[in-house]
Amino acid sequence: MTIRLFDKDSHMREFDAAVCSCEPGKNGTYLVTLDRTAFFPEAGGQPADTGVLGAAHVLDAHERGGEIVHTVDAPLTPGETVHGALDWEPRLRRMQNHSGEHIVSGLIYRDYGFANVGFHIGSRDVTLDFDGVIEREELRRIEYLANVAVAENVAVTAEYPAPETLATLHYRSKLDLTENVRIVTIAGYDCCACCAPHVKRTGEIGMIKLLDYIHYKGGIRIHMQCGLDAVDDFNEKYDNVAQIAASLSVKQCDAAAAVARLSDAMAAQKQTIAELKRELVRAKLALVAPSEAGLLLFEPSLDMDGLRALAEGASRVRGGVCAVFAGRDGAGYQYAAAAQGQEMRAFAKELNTALAGRGGGSAALIQGSAAAGAEAIRTFFRAHGADI
Numbered sequence: 001m002t003i004r005l006f007d008k009d010s011h012m013r014e015f016d017a018a019v020c021s022c023e024p025g026k027n028g029t030y031l032v033t034l035d036r037t038a039f040f041p042e043a044g045g046q047p048a049d050t051g052v053l054g055a056a057h058v059l060d061a062h063e064r065g066g067e068i069v070h071t072v073d074a075p076l077t078p079g080e081t082v083h084g085a086l087d088w089e090p091r092l093r094r095m096q097n098h099s100g101e102h103i104v105s106g107l108i109y110r111d112y113g114f115a116n117v118g119f120h121i122g123s124r125d126v127t128l129d130f131d132g133v134i135e136r137e138e139l140r141r142i143e144y145l146a147n148v149a150v151a152e153n154v155a156v157t158a159e160y161p162a163p164e165t166l167a168t169l170h171y172r173s174k175l176d177l178t179e180n181v182r183i184v185t186i187a188g189y190d191c192c193a194c195c196a197p198h199v200k201r202t203g204e205i206g207m208i209k210l211l212d213y214i215h216y217k218g219g220i221r222i223h224m225q226c227g228l229d230a231v232d233d234f235n236e237k238y239d240n241v242a243q244i245a246a247s248l249s250v251k252q253c254d255a256a257a258a259v260a261r262l263s264d265a266m267a268a269q270k271q272t273i274a275e276l277k278r279e280l281v282r283a284k285l286a287l288v289a290p291s292e293a294g295l296l297l298f299e300p301s302l303d304m305d306g307l308r309a310l311a312e313g314a315s316r317v318r319g320g321v322c323a324v325f326a327g328r329d330g331a332g333y334q335y336a337a338a339a340q341g342q343e344m345r346a347f348a349k350e351l352n353t354a355l356a357g358r359g360g361g362s363a364a365l366i367q368g369s370a371a372a373g374a375e376a377i378r379t380f381f382r383a384h385g386a387d388i
Protein backbone atom coordinates (compact mmCIF):
# COMPACT_ATOMS: atom_id res chain seq x y z
CA MET A 1 0.00 0.00 0.00
CA THR A 2 1.41 3.37 -0.97
CA ILE A 3 1.35 5.90 1.86
CA ARG A 4 -0.95 8.69 0.67
CA LEU A 5 0.82 11.84 1.81
CA PHE A 6 -1.97 14.05 0.39
CA ASP A 7 -4.43 12.43 2.82
CA LYS A 8 -2.88 14.20 5.82
CA ASP A 9 -1.37 17.22 4.09
CA SER A 10 -3.16 18.42 0.98
CA HIS A 11 -0.61 21.24 0.60
CA MET A 12 2.52 19.08 0.37
CA ARG A 13 4.12 20.16 -2.89
CA GLU A 14 7.44 18.30 -2.54
CA PHE A 15 8.46 15.04 -0.88
CA ASP A 16 11.11 12.29 -0.84
CA ALA A 17 10.20 8.65 -1.38
CA ALA A 18 11.79 5.28 -2.07
CA VAL A 19 11.24 3.75 -5.50
CA CYS A 20 9.56 0.35 -5.02
CA SER A 21 9.19 -0.76 -8.62
CA CYS A 22 9.64 0.43 -12.19
CA GLU A 23 8.29 -1.42 -15.21
CA PRO A 24 7.87 -0.44 -18.87
CA GLY A 25 4.49 1.09 -19.77
CA LYS A 26 2.90 2.03 -23.09
CA ASN A 27 4.51 4.30 -25.69
CA GLY A 28 7.94 4.51 -24.07
CA THR A 29 6.62 5.38 -20.60
CA TYR A 30 7.42 3.67 -17.28
CA LEU A 31 5.10 2.69 -14.45
CA VAL A 32 6.59 3.51 -11.06
CA THR A 33 5.43 2.76 -7.52
CA LEU A 34 6.84 4.49 -4.45
CA ASP A 35 6.62 3.77 -0.70
CA ARG A 36 4.86 7.14 -0.30
CA THR A 37 3.54 9.83 -2.62
CA ALA A 38 1.92 13.25 -2.71
CA PHE A 39 0.61 12.62 -6.25
CA PHE A 40 -3.16 12.20 -6.13
CA PRO A 41 -4.31 9.49 -8.58
CA GLU A 42 -7.31 10.14 -10.78
CA ALA A 43 -10.38 9.39 -8.65
CA GLY A 44 -13.86 10.64 -7.82
CA GLY A 45 -14.06 13.04 -10.77
CA GLN A 46 -10.72 14.73 -10.00
CA PRO A 47 -7.89 14.29 -12.54
CA ALA A 48 -4.46 12.96 -11.52
CA ASP A 49 -1.64 15.27 -10.45
CA THR A 50 1.36 15.85 -12.69
CA GLY A 51 4.89 16.99 -11.83
CA VAL A 52 8.35 15.41 -11.55
CA LEU A 53 10.01 12.47 -9.82
CA GLY A 54 13.74 13.22 -9.95
CA ALA A 55 14.50 13.87 -13.63
CA ALA A 56 11.38 12.05 -14.83
CA HIS A 57 8.12 13.83 -15.64
CA VAL A 58 4.98 12.42 -14.03
CA LEU A 59 2.36 12.29 -16.80
CA ASP A 60 -0.39 10.49 -14.92
CA ALA A 61 -1.13 8.62 -11.70
CA HIS A 62 -3.73 5.97 -11.01
CA GLU A 63 -4.62 3.54 -8.30
CA ARG A 64 -4.08 -0.22 -8.69
CA GLY A 65 -5.10 -2.39 -5.75
CA GLY A 66 -4.00 0.02 -3.02
CA GLU A 67 -0.83 1.07 -4.87
CA ILE A 68 -0.52 4.42 -6.60
CA VAL A 69 1.11 3.90 -10.00
CA HIS A 70 2.90 6.90 -11.54
CA THR A 71 3.26 7.03 -15.32
CA VAL A 72 6.65 8.68 -15.99
CA ASP A 73 8.72 9.40 -19.10
CA ALA A 74 12.08 8.03 -17.85
CA PRO A 75 13.06 4.92 -15.86
CA LEU A 76 13.75 5.13 -12.09
CA THR A 77 15.87 2.68 -10.08
CA PRO A 78 14.09 0.58 -7.42
CA GLY A 79 15.62 1.06 -3.97
CA GLU A 80 16.77 4.58 -4.68
CA THR A 81 15.32 7.66 -3.04
CA VAL A 82 13.70 10.12 -5.39
CA HIS A 83 12.55 13.71 -4.90
CA GLY A 84 9.01 14.44 -6.08
CA ALA A 85 7.44 17.82 -6.89
CA LEU A 86 3.87 18.50 -7.97
CA ASP A 87 2.73 20.94 -10.66
CA TRP A 88 1.19 23.00 -7.91
CA GLU A 89 -1.13 25.45 -9.63
CA PRO A 90 -3.22 22.82 -11.47
CA ARG A 91 -3.58 20.91 -8.18
CA LEU A 92 -4.61 24.10 -6.34
CA ARG A 93 -7.21 24.89 -9.01
CA ARG A 94 -8.64 21.36 -8.71
CA MET A 95 -8.82 21.61 -4.92
CA GLN A 96 -10.59 24.99 -5.22
CA ASN A 97 -13.15 23.44 -7.57
CA HIS A 98 -13.55 20.23 -5.59
CA SER A 99 -13.97 21.95 -2.20
CA GLY A 100 -16.37 24.41 -3.86
CA GLU A 101 -18.34 21.44 -5.15
CA HIS A 102 -18.65 20.01 -1.63
CA ILE A 103 -20.09 23.31 -0.34
CA VAL A 104 -22.62 23.56 -3.19
CA SER A 105 -23.59 19.88 -2.92
CA GLY A 106 -23.89 20.18 0.86
CA LEU A 107 -26.19 23.21 0.58
CA ILE A 108 -28.38 21.57 -2.08
CA TYR A 109 -28.62 18.40 0.00
CA ARG A 110 -29.49 20.41 3.11
CA ASP A 111 -32.13 22.59 1.44
CA TYR A 112 -33.66 20.25 -1.18
CA GLY A 113 -32.55 16.72 -0.24
CA PHE A 114 -31.10 16.16 -3.71
CA ALA A 115 -27.96 14.05 -3.99
CA ASN A 116 -24.88 14.81 -6.05
CA VAL A 117 -24.79 11.86 -8.46
CA GLY A 118 -21.98 13.02 -10.76
CA PHE A 119 -18.90 15.23 -10.54
CA HIS A 120 -16.25 15.88 -13.15
CA ILE A 121 -13.39 18.35 -13.37
CA GLY A 122 -12.91 18.92 -17.10
CA SER A 123 -10.44 21.05 -19.02
CA ARG A 124 -13.01 23.79 -19.57
CA ASP A 125 -15.19 23.73 -16.46
CA VAL A 126 -16.57 21.57 -13.69
CA THR A 127 -19.90 19.75 -13.86
CA LEU A 128 -22.11 18.69 -10.94
CA ASP A 129 -25.10 16.40 -11.48
CA PHE A 130 -28.05 16.28 -9.08
CA ASP A 131 -30.99 13.88 -8.95
CA GLY A 132 -33.62 16.65 -8.73
CA VAL A 133 -34.50 19.89 -10.50
CA ILE A 134 -33.72 23.31 -8.99
CA GLU A 135 -34.79 26.50 -10.72
CA ARG A 136 -32.39 29.22 -11.81
CA GLU A 137 -33.37 31.74 -9.08
CA GLU A 138 -32.87 29.07 -6.45
CA LEU A 139 -29.42 28.29 -7.83
CA ARG A 140 -28.56 31.99 -7.46
CA ARG A 141 -29.48 31.70 -3.80
CA ILE A 142 -27.32 28.56 -3.40
CA GLU A 143 -24.42 30.33 -5.14
CA TYR A 144 -24.77 33.27 -2.73
CA LEU A 145 -24.79 30.99 0.32
CA ALA A 146 -21.77 29.07 -1.02
CA ASN A 147 -19.82 32.32 -1.33
CA VAL A 148 -20.86 33.27 2.20
CA ALA A 149 -19.32 29.95 3.30
CA VAL A 150 -16.10 31.02 1.55
CA ALA A 151 -16.15 34.40 3.25
CA GLU A 152 -16.58 32.75 6.65
CA ASN A 153 -13.28 30.94 5.99
CA VAL A 154 -14.31 27.83 7.94
CA ALA A 155 -12.06 24.79 8.41
CA VAL A 156 -12.01 21.86 5.99
CA THR A 157 -10.86 18.64 7.67
CA ALA A 158 -10.36 15.05 6.54
CA GLU A 159 -10.24 11.97 8.77
CA TYR A 160 -10.91 8.23 8.88
CA PRO A 161 -13.40 7.78 11.75
CA ALA A 162 -13.55 4.47 13.64
CA PRO A 163 -16.47 2.26 12.45
CA GLU A 164 -18.50 2.97 15.61
CA THR A 165 -18.06 6.74 15.15
CA LEU A 166 -18.82 6.45 11.45
CA ALA A 167 -22.09 4.69 12.25
CA THR A 168 -23.26 7.76 14.17
CA LEU A 169 -22.26 10.27 11.47
CA HIS A 170 -24.68 11.69 8.94
CA TYR A 171 -22.68 12.18 5.76
CA ARG A 172 -23.16 12.28 2.00
CA SER A 173 -21.72 9.33 0.08
CA LYS A 174 -21.94 7.95 -3.44
CA LEU A 175 -20.77 4.50 -2.30
CA ASP A 176 -22.09 2.28 0.47
CA LEU A 177 -18.79 1.77 2.34
CA THR A 178 -18.57 0.87 6.03
CA GLU A 179 -14.82 0.81 6.77
CA ASN A 180 -11.79 2.91 5.93
CA VAL A 181 -14.11 5.71 4.90
CA ARG A 182 -12.46 9.13 4.59
CA ILE A 183 -14.80 11.86 5.75
CA VAL A 184 -14.25 15.43 4.57
CA THR A 185 -15.99 17.97 6.77
CA ILE A 186 -16.59 21.63 5.96
CA ALA A 187 -17.60 23.00 9.33
CA GLY A 188 -21.28 23.90 9.35
CA TYR A 189 -21.80 23.17 5.67
CA ASP A 190 -21.00 19.63 4.61
CA CYS A 191 -19.91 16.18 5.63
CA CYS A 192 -19.04 13.82 2.78
CA ALA A 193 -17.11 10.63 2.04
CA CYS A 194 -14.31 11.65 -0.34
CA CYS A 195 -10.78 10.45 -1.12
CA ALA A 196 -9.44 13.65 -2.71
CA PRO A 197 -7.26 16.42 -1.29
CA HIS A 198 -9.09 19.61 -0.33
CA VAL A 199 -8.23 23.16 0.72
CA LYS A 200 -7.56 23.70 4.43
CA ARG A 201 -10.01 26.57 4.89
CA THR A 202 -12.86 27.69 2.65
CA GLY A 203 -11.24 31.12 2.10
CA GLU A 204 -8.71 29.39 -0.17
CA ILE A 205 -11.48 28.51 -2.63
CA GLY A 206 -12.09 32.07 -3.80
CA MET A 207 -15.22 32.83 -5.78
CA ILE A 208 -17.73 30.03 -6.40
CA LYS A 209 -19.58 30.74 -9.65
CA LEU A 210 -22.45 28.61 -10.94
CA LEU A 211 -22.36 29.29 -14.68
CA ASP A 212 -25.34 27.54 -16.14
CA TYR A 213 -27.41 24.40 -15.88
CA ILE A 214 -29.27 21.97 -18.11
CA HIS A 215 -31.92 19.36 -17.40
CA TYR A 216 -30.10 16.04 -17.30
CA LYS A 217 -31.31 12.48 -16.60
CA GLY A 218 -34.36 13.64 -14.64
CA GLY A 219 -32.29 16.10 -12.59
CA ILE A 220 -29.90 18.91 -13.48
CA ARG A 221 -26.27 19.29 -14.53
CA ILE A 222 -24.66 22.48 -13.21
CA HIS A 223 -21.55 23.99 -14.79
CA MET A 224 -19.37 25.69 -12.20
CA GLN A 225 -16.01 27.37 -11.78
CA CYS A 226 -14.19 28.27 -8.60
CA GLY A 227 -11.16 30.31 -7.57
CA LEU A 228 -8.49 30.97 -10.20
CA ASP A 229 -10.58 29.19 -12.87
CA ALA A 230 -13.48 31.56 -12.07
CA VAL A 231 -11.12 34.54 -12.44
CA ASP A 232 -9.98 33.26 -15.87
CA ASP A 233 -13.61 32.76 -16.89
CA PHE A 234 -14.54 36.23 -15.65
CA ASN A 235 -11.69 37.79 -17.65
CA GLU A 236 -12.69 35.98 -20.84
CA LYS A 237 -16.30 37.14 -20.46
CA TYR A 238 -15.24 40.64 -19.40
CA ASP A 239 -13.11 40.97 -22.56
CA ASN A 240 -16.06 39.82 -24.67
CA VAL A 241 -18.48 42.30 -23.13
CA ALA A 242 -15.88 45.08 -23.32
CA GLN A 243 -15.42 44.47 -27.06
CA ILE A 244 -19.17 44.35 -27.69
CA ALA A 245 -19.73 47.55 -25.69
CA ALA A 246 -16.87 49.35 -27.46
CA SER A 247 -18.05 48.35 -30.94
CA LEU A 248 -21.60 49.51 -30.12
CA SER A 249 -20.39 52.63 -28.26
CA VAL A 250 -22.39 51.85 -25.13
CA LYS A 251 -21.55 51.24 -21.48
CA GLN A 252 -20.78 47.60 -20.66
CA CYS A 253 -23.89 47.36 -18.46
CA ASP A 254 -26.00 48.34 -21.49
CA ALA A 255 -24.37 45.88 -23.93
CA ALA A 256 -27.20 43.30 -23.95
CA ALA A 257 -29.89 45.96 -24.53
CA ALA A 258 -27.79 47.49 -27.32
CA VAL A 259 -27.40 44.09 -29.01
CA ALA A 260 -31.18 43.58 -28.78
CA ARG A 261 -31.75 46.99 -30.42
CA LEU A 262 -29.24 46.13 -33.14
CA SER A 263 -30.95 42.82 -33.76
CA ASP A 264 -34.36 44.54 -34.05
CA ALA A 265 -32.89 47.13 -36.43
CA MET A 266 -31.39 44.36 -38.59
CA ALA A 267 -34.73 42.54 -38.75
CA ALA A 268 -36.43 45.80 -39.86
CA GLN A 269 -33.70 46.40 -42.47
CA LYS A 270 -34.11 42.87 -43.77
CA GLN A 271 -37.80 43.55 -44.30
CA THR A 272 -37.05 46.84 -46.04
CA ILE A 273 -34.46 45.19 -48.31
CA ALA A 274 -36.94 42.44 -49.24
CA GLU A 275 -39.53 45.11 -50.08
CA LEU A 276 -36.99 47.09 -52.14
CA LYS A 277 -36.04 43.95 -54.07
CA ARG A 278 -39.69 43.29 -54.90
CA GLU A 279 -39.92 46.94 -56.00
CA LEU A 280 -36.83 46.49 -58.19
CA VAL A 281 -38.34 43.42 -59.85
CA ARG A 282 -41.56 45.35 -60.58
CA ALA A 283 -39.54 48.28 -62.03
CA LYS A 284 -37.38 46.00 -64.19
CA LEU A 285 -40.45 44.14 -65.44
CA ALA A 286 -42.05 47.41 -66.49
CA LEU A 287 -39.03 47.97 -68.77
CA VAL A 288 -39.31 44.58 -70.52
CA ALA A 289 -40.68 45.29 -74.01
CA PRO A 290 -42.95 42.65 -75.60
CA SER A 291 -41.11 40.62 -78.25
CA GLU A 292 -40.95 37.17 -79.83
CA ALA A 293 -37.26 36.95 -78.89
CA GLY A 294 -35.94 35.67 -75.54
CA LEU A 295 -34.06 37.90 -73.06
CA LEU A 296 -30.89 37.78 -70.95
CA LEU A 297 -30.50 40.11 -67.95
CA PHE A 298 -27.77 40.49 -65.29
CA GLU A 299 -29.16 41.74 -61.96
CA PRO A 300 -26.39 41.48 -59.35
CA SER A 301 -28.49 42.69 -56.40
CA LEU A 302 -31.30 40.14 -56.73
CA ASP A 303 -31.54 36.96 -54.68
CA MET A 304 -33.06 33.74 -56.03
CA ASP A 305 -36.63 34.85 -55.26
CA GLY A 306 -36.08 38.02 -57.30
CA LEU A 307 -34.37 36.14 -60.15
CA ARG A 308 -37.34 33.76 -60.40
CA ALA A 309 -39.95 36.55 -60.25
CA LEU A 310 -38.17 38.60 -62.94
CA ALA A 311 -37.56 35.61 -65.26
CA GLU A 312 -41.14 34.42 -64.92
CA GLY A 313 -42.63 37.91 -65.33
CA ALA A 314 -40.53 38.57 -68.44
CA SER A 315 -41.54 35.24 -69.97
CA ARG A 316 -45.18 36.43 -69.97
CA VAL A 317 -44.41 39.18 -72.50
CA ARG A 318 -41.57 37.55 -74.46
CA GLY A 319 -41.62 34.67 -76.88
CA GLY A 320 -38.34 32.87 -76.04
CA VAL A 321 -36.39 31.91 -72.94
CA CYS A 322 -36.03 34.74 -70.42
CA ALA A 323 -33.01 34.28 -68.11
CA VAL A 324 -31.73 36.43 -65.24
CA PHE A 325 -28.25 35.98 -63.73
CA ALA A 326 -26.76 37.38 -60.52
CA GLY A 327 -23.12 37.03 -59.54
CA ARG A 328 -19.69 37.79 -60.91
CA ASP A 329 -16.91 36.13 -62.87
CA GLY A 330 -14.73 33.94 -60.68
CA ALA A 331 -17.29 33.68 -57.88
CA GLY A 332 -19.96 32.12 -60.13
CA TYR A 333 -23.54 33.04 -60.96
CA GLN A 334 -27.02 32.12 -59.80
CA TYR A 335 -29.69 31.98 -62.43
CA ALA A 336 -33.39 31.57 -63.08
CA ALA A 337 -34.88 31.07 -66.54
CA ALA A 338 -38.48 30.75 -67.74
CA ALA A 339 -40.41 30.39 -70.98
CA GLN A 340 -44.04 29.93 -71.96
CA GLY A 341 -44.74 26.88 -74.09
CA GLN A 342 -41.20 25.47 -73.99
CA GLU A 343 -39.85 22.50 -72.03
CA MET A 344 -37.38 24.20 -69.69
CA ARG A 345 -36.00 21.01 -68.12
CA ALA A 346 -34.40 20.04 -71.43
CA PHE A 347 -33.12 23.61 -71.76
CA ALA A 348 -31.60 23.34 -68.25
CA LYS A 349 -29.51 20.35 -69.32
CA GLU A 350 -28.22 22.25 -72.31
CA LEU A 351 -27.49 25.37 -70.21
CA ASN A 352 -25.73 23.42 -67.45
CA THR A 353 -23.54 21.59 -69.95
CA ALA A 354 -22.58 24.77 -71.82
CA LEU A 355 -22.05 26.99 -68.75
CA ALA A 356 -20.67 24.52 -66.15
CA GLY A 357 -23.94 24.80 -64.28
CA ARG A 358 -26.06 22.84 -61.82
CA GLY A 359 -29.79 23.06 -61.37
CA GLY A 360 -33.19 22.27 -62.79
CA GLY A 361 -36.84 22.91 -62.08
CA SER A 362 -40.25 22.59 -63.69
CA ALA A 363 -41.37 22.61 -67.32
CA ALA A 364 -41.90 26.39 -67.13
CA LEU A 365 -39.16 27.60 -64.74
CA ILE A 366 -35.62 26.45 -63.92
CA GLN A 367 -33.03 27.74 -61.46
CA GLY A 368 -29.47 26.94 -60.48
CA SER A 369 -25.87 28.10 -60.54
CA ALA A 370 -23.25 28.42 -63.25
CA ALA A 371 -19.46 28.65 -63.00
CA ALA A 372 -18.98 30.14 -66.49
CA GLY A 373 -18.17 33.83 -66.96
CA ALA A 374 -20.48 36.61 -68.22
CA GLU A 375 -19.08 36.50 -71.74
CA ALA A 376 -19.75 32.76 -72.12
CA ILE A 377 -23.28 33.30 -70.73
CA ARG A 378 -23.94 36.06 -73.31
CA THR A 379 -22.58 33.89 -76.16
CA PHE A 380 -24.82 30.99 -75.14
CA PHE A 381 -28.00 33.08 -75.02
CA ARG A 382 -27.11 35.03 -78.18
CA ALA A 383 -26.88 31.67 -79.96
CA HIS A 384 -30.40 30.92 -78.66
CA GLY A 385 -31.80 34.12 -80.16
CA ALA A 386 -32.14 36.06 -76.95
CA ASP A 387 -31.83 39.83 -76.76
CA ILE A 388 -28.80 40.67 -74.64
Ligand SMILES: [Zn+2]
Pocket residue numbers: 044098102192193194195196
Ligand atom coordinates in the same frame (compact mmCIF):
# COMPACT_ATOMS: atom_id res chain seq x y z
ZN1 LIG B 1 -15.28 14.95 -3.06
